[in-house]
Amino acid sequence: MAEEKHHHHHLFPHKKEEDMPTDVGVYSETTYAADGMGDYSATTEAVVVEETHDYKKEEKHHKHLEHLGELGATAAGVYALHEKHKAKKDPEHEHKHKVEEEIAAAVAVGAGGYAFHEHHEKKEAKKEDEEACGKKHHHLF
Numbered sequence: 001m002a003e004e005k006h007h008h009h010h011l012f013p014h015k016k017e018e019d020m021p022t023d024v025g026v027y028s029e030t031t032y033a034a035d036g037m038g039d040y041s042a043t044t045e046a047v048v049v050e051e052t053h054d055y056k057k058e059e060k061h062h063k064h065l066e067h068l069g070e071l072g073a074t075a076a077g078v079y080a081l082h083e084k085h086k087a088k089k090d091p092e093h094e095h096k097h098k099v100e101e102e103i104a105a106a107v108a109v110g111a112g113g114y115a116f117h118e119h120h121e122k123k124e125a126k127k128e129d130e131e132a133c134g135k136k137h138h139h140l141f
Contacts, residue, residue, distance in 0.1 A: 055132060073112040
């Protein structure tokens with residue numbers, strides 16, 4: 001049988017690595033070797049490191065974390081309302097339910113703050129992507 005070639009068709013085309021902004025760094029690396037006779041030799045070479053930074057991936061990551069923060073805030077808020085309802089229905093354990101309600105409310109506020117933080121991180125990643133791609137903002141007003 002003839003070899004079959006597998007072609008991968010993607011819904012969204014991938015950007016080529018040469019289109020992505022790169023960070024280039026240079027450092028030296030020294031290696032030491034022994035010849036078995038008690039003599040040592042040192043070899044130093046320059047190593048060039050090239051890194052690509054995928055801002056779209058970073059933006060997507062922060063968007064995902066923002067949604068998790070929103071989900072956490074919603075869940076904690078619902079739990080706080082549930083505990084408030086239980087405090088009314090269970091007067092024998094009212095204090096316990098009120099404490100749990102307050103804790104859940106504090107968690108909801110914290111999760112909301114985290115979602116807000118990730119929203120701004122997402123905006124910053126988007127701005128960095130636009131700057132890296134050469135888009136310029138023209139402020140008319």
